Amino acid sequence: MIGLFLAAMRFQAQVVRREPDYLMSLVTIPLLTVAFLAIMGNAGRADLAPYAVVGAALMTIWATALFVSGELIDADRWEGTLEGVLAAPAPYQVAYLGRIATVTVISFLGLVESALIAWLVFGVTFPVPHAGLLVLTLACTAFSMVGTASIMAPLFVLARSARIFQNSLSYPFYLLGGTVVPVVLLPEWLRPVSKAIFLSWASDLLRDCLRAEEPVAAPARLGVIVGLGVLGFGIGHLLTRAVFKRVRENGSVGFA
Amino acid sequence: MTTAAVRVRGLTREFTRRRAQPRLALDAVDLTVEEGEVHGLLGPNGAGKTTLCKILSTVLLPTSGTALVNGFDVVRETKQVRQGIGIVFGGERGLYTRLTARQNLMYWSALYQQPTRVAKARVAELLERMGLLERADDAVETFSRGMKQRLHLARGLIGDPRTLLLDEPTVGMDPVAARDFRSLVAELRGEGRSILITTHDMAEAESVCDKVSLIDGGKVIGTESPRTIGGWMSKYERVRAQGVPEEVRAKLRALPGVSEVRVEDDEEVLVSVDAEGAAARVLRTLVDAGVSAVSTSRPSLEEVYLHVIGDRGLAVR
């Protein structure tokens, strides 16, 4: 099982190396760092620089999950490899999780990239007062991102007009996930929705790690991030099974 | 008693279609592939060959009937079935074309739950065996059709399966590549593996199979020896000739075993026969009459099926 997971991770790393266009969001979205920092600087709020860096990075991470991890099963369907995966004895769920894990890990380079751009272009550096908690939060965020992406991959195969769906999961989620604008600044009626999304908890806690004052209730908040991630794995598992069930019932083409 | 490699009873598969009558791709099929046998499934396009292979490889559910592979049920015992089979679906698809041959095989090997160390050795061995070692680290998209197909076969062999399902593995290959492929099939048989191979090529069925089942319109019409198939190819041979005077045409029509003498638009004459030795008589008559632009060709599978089914008084579909 672990062997399969690791082999699938390695496999996906090879895919990404061969098809660098998978990493488009790593190229485009950090440009947002520049835009955010420029606006904040102009408004005389250089203190918001960490918001810009974290925000752009989380947008990259989310977009990569959506447009790369979210495509994995569908791409196998188009390549004609889906049937081979289904006919193999290994649990295909584990294989896809391994592949998603690689994509997610790579997307976290967006954070490094954003921080570098902030430093190189604007000379912005910021201290990390709660480094340990930051690392822990990033790890939990990655875990939950994999879980959430495991919902996307089968969802885009099952959903009728996958593309529309995919796009509608980008900007609204940047907002609801509090990536750039903290959720507390959103209209009140939107806040409960946003609480159901792990990303909003992750972005809040990441920002708090960059502030001097002690983050409140950090363990509980980490628990929520992980809990929502676990929920994601569960839903992803069921949806992936539904995809393969449908393939077996209908033949691989001619659905969705 | 040994378990048969494949045992199919009353297997039916219906495809429901939007705004159309459901299509019966398989209609109460019975088929047995004995252990260690190379069994051909010969049928024209749309006969139901791929549908059967998909059901046997657990990627498609039957509508009714049963299918056992290596003694395991393809609906209920999928895990055991999957562990014992290798599948090769013909055509270009089914490989990660941007990746190298080795990378492809390593991933498939992981899907057959082989530890990395075992996998490395097995992949190298298969690449060598398929004559792909030199190109092992090139992207699959740069491969020829024959190379891709050999990679497909390597993929099918990754789990060291007892039973192989090959769905039109030589389709689109050039003749040399196809011949090499067939000798590989013979080798695999020598290793004691059971093989179900589908094809629409009678010569292929004749040359690689121990037994050949005929399938058409979702029904298995019968099982024959490859020699019988070979016999049909000569029995129903066709002769083409150019510049055949009218009186010679009449002579041809009168020959025993000649079923049809058709004049095509370009003044070419097409002679169909339906008896052993008739084609030779046609050739002799043409040569004696001084006609030199003569060639023979194999009958199409559809033509042979029409004869065979007609002779047996069976209705097609």
Ligand SMILES: Nc1ncnc2c1ncn2[C@@H]1O[C@H](COP(=O)(O)OP(=O)(O)O)[C@@H](O)[C@H]1O
């Ligand atoms: N997924 C599908 N949906 C609807 N009809 C299908 C599907 N797959 C195959 N068929 C139909 O079933 C019949 C048998 O197809 P197939 O098994 O592919 O034949 P073969 O492999 O012998 O060419 C054909 O009429 C084909 O159109």
Ligand SMILES: [Mg+2]
């Ligand atoms: Mg077919």
